[in-house]
Amino acid sequence: MFKGVYFNHQVANATPVTIQLFTESLQLDFIGGAMPAKKLHWLFTEITMELVDRNFIRITGTGTDAGTLEVSDPVFVKDFLQNYKHIRGAGLHELALRGGLKASLLILLAIAGIILAAHFWVLPWCADRVVDRLPLSFDKELGDMARASMDEPVDTAASQLLTRFAAQMKWDAPDTLTFTVAPSKIENAYALPGGYIVVYTALLKRLKTKEELAALLSHEVAHITCRHSVHKLCRDMSTSLVWTAAFGNSGAATGALFSNAGALYSLTYSRQYEEQADIKGLATMRSNHVNQQGMLQLMQELQKLDHKLKIPEFVSSHPLTDNRIRYVRREIAANPAPVNDHAEMEKIFRQLEQLYHK
Amino acid sequence: MQQEYGPSGNPINRPVISFKGDGGTYFGILIVNMLLTIITLGLYYPWAKAKRLQYLYSSTEMEGSRFEWSGTGNEMFKGFIIVVAAIVGYYILAFAIGALGLTGPVSGTLIALTYVFIVFLLIPYAIHGANRYHWSRTSWRAIRFGYRGDRTEFIKLWAKELLLTLITAGIYGSWMTMNIRNYLLRNLRFGSGEFFYDGDGWEYFKLNLKGCILTVLTLGIYSFWWQADIFRYYIDNIRLTSKDNKVLECRSTATGGELAGLLIVNMLMLVFTFGIAYAWIQIRTIEFVMNHVEIRGDLELRELRQTEEEYRNSTGENLADMLDLSII
Numbered sequence: 006m007f008k009g010v011y012f013n014h015q016v017a018n019a020t021p022v023t024i025q026l027f028t029e030s031l032q033l034d035f036i037g038g039a040m041p042a043k044k045l046h047w048l049f050t051e052i053t054m055e056l057v058d059r060n061f062i063r064i065t066g067t068g069t070d071a072g073t074l075e076v077s078d079p080v081f082v083k084d085f086l087q088n089y090k091h092i093r094g095a096g097l098h099e100l101a102l103r104g105g106l107k108a109s110l111l112i113l114l115a116i117a118g119i120i121l122a123a124h125f126w127v128l129p130w131c132a133d134r135v136v137d138r139l140p141l142s143f144d145k146e147l148g149d150m151a152r153a154s155m156d157e158p159v160d161t162a163a164s165q166l167l168t169r170f171a172a173q174m175k176w177d178a179p180d181t182l183t184f185t186v187a188p189s190k191i192e193n194a195y196a197l198p199g200g201y202i203v204v205y206t207a208l209l210k211r212l213k214t215k216e217e218l219a220a221l222l223s224h225e226v227a228h229i230t231c232r233h234s235v236h237k238l239c240r241d242m243s244t245s246l247v248w249t250a251a252f253g254n255s256g257a258a259t260g261a262l263f264s265n266a267g268a269l270y271s272l273t274y275s276r277q278y279e280e281q282a283d284i285k286g287l288a289t290m291r292s293n294h295v296n297q298q299g300m301l302q303l304m305q306e307l308q309k310l311d312h313k314l315k316i317p318e319f320v321s322s323h324p325l326t327d328n329r330i331r332y333v334r335r336e337i338a339a340n341p342a343p344v345n346d347h348a349e350m351e352k353i354f355r356q357l358e359q360l361y362h363k
Numbered sequence: 364m365q366q367e368y369g370p371s372g373n374p375i376n377r378p379v380i381s382f383k384g385d386g387g388t389y390f391g392i393l394i395v396n397m398l399l400t401i402i403t404l405g406l407y408y409p410w411a412k413a414k415r416l417q418y419l420y421s422s423t424e425m426e427g428s429r430f431e432w433s434g435t436g437n438e439m440f441k442g443f444i445i446v447v448a449a450i451v452g453y454y455i456l457a458f459a460i461g462a463l464g465l466t467g468p469v470s471g472t473l474i475a476l477t478y479v480f481i482v483f484l485l486i487p488y489a490i491h492g493a494n495r496y497h498w499s500r501t502s503w504r505a506i507r508f509g510y511r512g513d514r515t516e517f518i519k520l521w522a523k524e525l526l527l528t529l530i531t532a533g534i535y536g537s538w539m540t541m542n543i544r545n546y547l548l549r550n551l552r553f554g555s556g557e558f559f560y561d562g563d564g565w566e567y568f569k570l571n572l573k574g575c576i577l578t579v580l581t582l583g584i585y586s587f588w589w590q591a592d593i594f595r596y597y598i599d600n601i602r603l604t605s606k607d608n609k610v611l612e613c614r615s616t617a618t619g620g621e622l623a624g625l626l627i628v629n630m631l632m633l634v635f636t637f638g639i640a641y642a643w644i645q646i647r648t649i650e651f652v653m654n655h656v657e658i659r660g661d662l663e664l665r666e667l668r669q670t671e672e673e674y675r676n677s678t679g680e681n682l683a684d685m686l687d688l689s690i691i
Contacts, residue, residue: 010427010428012428012504012505012506013505014505014506014669015668015669016506016665016666016667016668016669017503017504017505017506017554017664017665017666017667017668018504018665018666019426019427019428019504019665055417055421055431057417057418057421057422057429058383058384058385058388058418058422061383061421061429063421063429063431065505072505073431073504073505075428075429097395097398097399098392098395098414100395101388101391101392101394101395102388102391102392102418104391105385105387105388105391106387106388106390106391108391109387109388109390109391109394109395112391112394112395112398113394115398116394116397116398116401119398119401119402120401
C-alpha cells in the first residue's frame, strides 16, 4: 500500500488515496472525506506516466475515469517502474532521471567520445571527399582573394629571376604557377591555393645552393598540388558547422574553448601536410634530376632558425626539423636518382644571390 | 500557526512555490538532450525541449502539488517543421531574388518590406501563438492554464505600440512594455482564476530612467538594483482573482544586493566550468525567483475549476524560439 494524491481534472482539489500495485494495473482507494468509499482501477494500458525523478512520479488515467495520480515515494516509483517496464522500455532520459549525476557523467563521456570521433575521423574524411569534388577554379579564386587581402610588396627583379629559375624545372601541377619574391625580414615562404608561391627575401638570402632553392620550391608547389589549403579550410569549416548545430548558441565560453582546441588540432593537420609536401617535393626533385641532398641542406638551414625559437613540437606547425631530417634521409636512401648538372639553374641562382650581396 | 483573516473576513492563504529539482538530474537531462540532438542533427530539438520543460515544471511545487508541462515532442515537432519549412522557403525566395539580379532600390525595398513584416506581424504572431500553446500545456493539479487573447487584436496593439516607440525614438518603450504585458497577463487564466496585471507606463518609465542614470553614475554597479526594481515591478502588480472576487497577490522580496550575488556567482560558475555548470546556474536562478516571490490572499487554489481548452498548435511556440524571443 502506498499513499498518493488524486486529481479529478475538474477542480484543483487534492484527494488523498491509497494505491495498490498489481502486475498489470493499479488500484486507487479513496480514503475518508465526504466522498462515499470509491475505488478506481487503472490498467497499465490505460495510463500514461511521467517520471520526474526517482522520488516523484505522475500517472494519468486516460480511460473513462480520467484523472491524475501523483506519488512522492521512492519505493513506489521503483516498484511501479519494475511492473510497468514490461509495457514500455526504458529510455536514455529515464536513465538520467533515475541514475542522477553518475549516469549523467557517463552520458557526458559518451557524447565527448562521439564528438571526438566525429572531429578526428568522420569530419576530416567527409571534408576531404568534398574537396575532391570542388573544381580547381575554387582554389584559384581563394588564392586571388588571399593575395588581394595580403597585398604584399613585390621585388620585381628577384621575382623575374625566380620565375626563370622555376621554369628550368618540370612541375607536375594542373595550375599555372606564379613565383614571387617579397621583401621581408621574416625567414619564410608560403604557397597560396591556385598556384601562387611567395618567397621572402630573408629566407632567400639564407640559401646557399640552387638545390636548396629547388627543394624549397618543390615543397611549396607540393602544397598547391595536394590542395592543402582547401583541405584545411573544408575541415575547419565542417567542424565548426557541426559544433554550432550541436550546441547552438549555448554558451560563448564553450565556443571559445573549442576554437583554441581547434587551433591546436589544426597544427597537427599542418604537420601531416608538411610531411606530405616534403615527400612529394623530393619526388619532384628526383623527376627533374636535381640532387635530393638539397632538401636535407634546406632542412639544416631551417634547423638553425629553429634553435633560435625553441618551440615544442606539439605546438609548432612544421614538424621539427630533426624529425624532418630523419624522414627525408630515409626517403632519399630509399629512392636514389640520377643527378644532372643544371648549368642554367646554377647561373640564375648566382644572379639571384648577387642581387642581395652587392 | 495562527490563521490570518482578510478585510472581507475570509482566511488569508500564503501558498508557497518551491523548487524540488536538483542540478545533477537537470544536468543529466540536458546532456541526454544534447547527445540526441547531435545524433539527429538537430531534429530532436522539440523532444529535447519537452523533456527539459517537463522536468522544470514537475520539479516546481505549490501547496504540496507539482506543476505539469504536458506538451510533447511530437506536438512540438509539427510546429517545428512548419517553421523550419518557412525559413527554408524564405531562403529560397531570397536566393531567387538574388539570382534574378535585382539590385539597388528594388532589393532595398524588398529587404525593408521583409523587415517590416517580421517586426510588425511575425513577432506578435509568434508571441500570441507561443502564449496560447505554452499556457494550455501548463497545469497544476490537472487544472490547465490558458491564454485567451485575440490574435488580430494583439497584432493591432503590437503594431500601434511599436510605431509609437519608433516615432518617439524608443522613449515610448516603457509604455509599450507595460501595455503589452497588461494585455498578455489580463488574458491569462488559471482554470477559473483570472490573472490581472496593472502596469503603468509612466511609473515604469521613471523606474527605468532612474535606473539608467544611476547605473551610468555608478559605472554599472547600480544595474543590479535596477534589475531588482524591474523584477519587483513585474511581480508586484500580478494578481489572480476568482469570480467571487477573492484574490491572490504577488510580491517580490528580491533586493539588488541579493540579485548581484546571484548573477555574479552565476557568471563565475559559467566561466570557470566552461559552461558545464549551465544546468546548476539555471536551477539556482529558478530557486532564487521562487524564494523571492511571496503570494498572499484569500483565494483558495483548491477551488479553481477546469475551464481552459487544450490547444495543440505549437507553430507560434517554435517561431518564438527561432526568433529567440524569451517570452514566458
